[in-house]
Amino acid sequence: MGNDTTDFTDLPYTTEFDYGYSTPCMGTEEKHFAAKLLPPLYSLVVIFGLTGNMLVILILVKYKRLKSMTDIYLLNLAISDLLFVFSLPFWAYYAVHDWIFGEALCRILSGVYLLGFxxxxxxxxxxxLDRYLAIVHAVFALKARTVAYGTLTSIVTWVVAVLASVPGIVFHKTQKESSRYTCSAHYPSDSTINWKYSFILKMNILGLIVPMLIMIFSYSQILKTLLRSKCEKKQKAVRLIFLIMIFYFIFWTPFHISSFLHTFQGSLFTPNCDIKGQLEKAIQVTETISMIHCCINPVIYAFVGEKFRKYLHAFFRKHVAAHLCRKCPSLYQEKLERVSSTFTASTAEHDISTGL
Known part of the structure; x- marks a missing residue:
């Protein structure tokens, strides 16, 4: 990128935009807007995201003991959310100050953001797809929905996610612009536009279009099966995963739309500094909203997952109430044993529940 490149956003995906030989917009207002908005919101996300997802991992490992394919996927989803959380303090600082963490962390944290995404x-x-198999192809699911297959597909999924994140690691670097250091994407000068377009299109396709098509197909088949069977247990089984999917789209779709408009603004309309500024603010707001999503899944589990609530209650009675009420250990110990007995190895084998 040349000297005519202006970096308007201090965001984790930090894409640079080159406006050719035209006079670049200063973007001062957008910088101030980000400096006020991002640090406090990111701090709240770190607190609630870290606490919530650590509790989910604790419940799945300590109490559920990862006895089903659904447990394996929920565990990995919580780990993905934690990847976002661990990088947020750095981005919150960067929104106000220069990038002071060096090029290695610039590349690593940019990769972590994309890997979590x-x-x-x-x-x-x-x-x-796990719900689809369990409900629509129940007989086949008895053989396919095992912990071993869940672990194998999880490993393959992480490998694919790492490969998809590689461009973010390769092209992000630090650079001194004006009087400050930035951490942002710098693509080869002979193909900058193509790289920027492919980067955003890949995020839009893999993060919005593909999951939406899979959701429409899977849940249309699931609903047909449920309407025929009218099984209340199966209906409860779908609720948790359906809410996880819906809330993903609620929190991430605005960012995908704004990032698409921001990247392709030159092709869609005639941009000026006012429009560019509004799109910069839109990205800052929508990306912050998308970050909040990493706190949402534990809340969904708490409201929808009956087993999760019981296990969580048992954990607090045993480990929190134990310190606050040392004279009543029998109460929380009895509760824990009662909850643990509700999920046995035999039921795990044919589990079609929510997993929590």
Whole structure:
């Protein structure tokens, strides 16, 4: 990128935009807007996202003991959300100050952001397909929905997510622009536009179009099967995964739309500094909203997952109430044993529940 390149956003995906020989927009207002908006919101996301997803991992590993394919996918989804959380303090600082963390962390954290993005949606897709198999192809699911297959597909999914994230690691670097250091994408000068377009299109296709098509197909077949069977247990089985999918689209679709408009603005309409500024603010707001999504899944589990609520209650009674009420250990111990007995190895083998 040449000297006519202006970086308007201090965001994790930090794409640089080159406006050729035209006078670049200053983007000062957008910088101030980001400096006020991002740090406090990112801080809240870190607190709630870290706490919620760590509790999900604790419940799945300690109490559920990863006895079903659904448990494996939910565990990996929580890990994907944590990848977002761990990088947010750096981006929150960068929104206000220069990038002071060096080029290595610039590349690593940019890759972590993309890895969390791709792996998260991939595991939501796997959870949707898991529900599809369990409900629509129940006989086949008895053989296919095993912990071994769940582990294998999870490993393959992480490999694919890493490969999809490689361009973010390769092309992100630090650079001094004016009086400050930035961490952003710098593509080869002879194919900058093509790289920028392919980067955003890949995010839009893998993060929005493909999962939406899979969701429409899977849940249309699931609903047909449920309407024929009228099985209340199966209906409850779909609810959790359906809500996870819906909330993903609610929180991520605005960012996909705004990033598409921002990248292709020169092809869609005649941009000026006002329009560019509004699109910059739109990306800042929608990407912050998308970050909040990593806190949402634990909340869904708490409201929809009956087993999750019981396990969580048992955990707090045993480990929190134990310190607050040392004279009543029998109460929380009894509750824990009762909850643990509700999920046995035999039921795990034919589990069609939500997994939580």
């Amino acid at each position: 791709y792996s998260g949606i991939f595991f939501i897709i796997l959870l949707t």
